[in-house]
Amino acid sequence: xxxxxQTTQEVIDLAAKHFQLPAGSLAxxxxxxxxxxxxxxxxxxxxxxxxxxxxxxxxxxxxxxxxDFKTLAERIQSRL
Amino acid sequence: xxxxxxxxxxxxxxxxxxxLTLDREPANEIGTAMLEELEIFASSFEALALETSSCIxxxxxxxxxxxxxxxxxxxxQAASVPENERPKGIRSFLKRxxxxxxxxxAAPFVTIAAVHGACLGGGLELALxxxxxxxxxxxxxxxxxxxxxxxxxxGGIPRLKRDLGNAVVRDLLFTGRTLNATRAHAxxxxxxxxxxxxxxxxxxxxxxxxxxxxxVARAATKEFMKPIPRxxxxxxxxxxxxxFARPEVMAALKKFVEDSGPMPYLP
Numbered sequence: 001x002x003x004x005x006q007t008t009q010e011v012i013d014l015a016a017k018h019f020q021l022p023a024g025s026l027a028x029x030x031x032x033x034x035x036x037x038x039x040x041x042x043x044x045x046x047x048x049x050x051x052x053x054x055x056x057x058x059x060x061x062x063x064x065x066x067x068d069f070k071t072l073a074e075r076i077q078s079r080l
Numbered sequence: 081x082x083x084x085x086x087x088x089x090x091x092x093x094x095x096x097x098x099x100l101t102l103d104r105e106p107a108n109e110i111g112t113a114m115l116e117e118l119e120i121f122a123s124s125f126e127a128l129a130l131e132t133s134s135c136i137x138x139x140x141x142x143x144x145x146x147x148x149x150x151x152x153x154x155x156x157q158a159a160s161v162p163e164n165e166r167p168k169g170i171r172s173f174l175k176r177x178x179x180x181x182x183x184x185x186a187a188p189f190v191t192i193a194a195v196h197g198a199c200l201g202g203g204l205e206l207a208l209x210x211x212x213x214x215x216x217x218x219x220x221x222x223x224x225x226x227x228x229x230x231x232x233x234x235g236g237i238p239r240l241k242r243d244l245g246n247a248v249v250r251d252l253l254f255t256g257r258t259l260n261a262t263r264a265h266a267x268x269x270x271x272x273x274x275x276x277x278x279x280x281x282x283x284x285x286x287x288x289x290x291x292x293x294x295x296v297a298r299a300a301t302k303e304f305m306k307p308i309p310r311x312x313x314x315x316x317x318x319x320x321x322x323x324f325a326r327p328e329v330m331a332a333l334k335k336f337v338e339d340s341g342p343m344p345y346l347p
Contacts, residue, residue, distance in 0.1 A: 041143040
């Protein structure tokens with residue numbers, strides 16, 4: 001079972017890889033909308049990547065209002 | 081007409097196969113301009129029927145098959161006419177889009193939706209009119225209409241009910257949530273799951289396979305397997321128009337149109 005820290009790091013690594021950012025440039029408390037500059041369609045794409053990576057379903061309404069990696073990781077962790 | 085290039089889409093016929101590509105910025109929203117070109121597309125079916133075995137519908141836009149109906153256009157058009165004339169305008173639009181969807185649904189060849197990215201609302205309704213949905217593993221499907229106070233209006237509920245169990249239909253409608261491609265495949269919405277960026281290639285391969293079979297048997301199978309739920313489609317238009325006449329809908333549309341947040345398409 002992953003720890004929350006591990007899940008958070010995997011979320012950050014996945015985002016950094018997909019958006020081609022240096023691994024150390026993202027932090028758990030970062031606002032990913034601002035940091036990644038993503039729009040709604042890219043957000044959906046990111047959601048698919050996260051679901052495929054963690055093998056879970058993450059309903060949109062559970063991540064509505066979530067904008068930082070750590071809280072996003074908490075939502076994922078609750079479904080692992 | 082064997083090829084066409086319009087403002088929102090294009091198609092080409094080659095070796096018995098049609099390929100329709102949606103290409104309207106930013107997200108293939110289906111408004112009046114796309115409707116007009118889809119009508120031209122559907123009107124070409126009869127002439128092409130005898131020499132066509134398949135039709136692929138795909139998107140040229142990155143990250144999206146179609147975000148659905150053009151809600152901005154819908155709002156601005158509705159806002160520009162007196163309140164009591166709004167249902168008449170929307171009914172006319174819905175009847176036209178239903179005619180196109182029904183033509184695609186009953187097309188005299190096998191229709192294949194090659195889906196990548198977001199496939200929402202009217203975009204999902206277009207995919208559901210096709211015989212086979214092939215989806216990239218990054219595709220996502222949703223009916224987010226209820227967040228605005230109405231229902232899918234391009235034939236979505238009757239066609240979803242035709243293909244899927246009621247439990248999944250209710251989940252999709254009442255939550256407005258997006259289903260990922262794996263889940264959509266598991267519930268039977270998607271026929272074939274493709275790797276990332278592979279949906280169109282798989283659709284072309286499928287089109288080559290269906291071309292091998294006898295066209296009369298193919299047409300008979302389609303008519304037998306996939307009846308158009310005409311009565312329910314008519315009811316859908318009535319329900320949509322009734323819901324659309326409420327001030328709550330215009331208020332929700334206004335909020336949506338003015339929303340500049342990063343997640344306006346999410347419920």
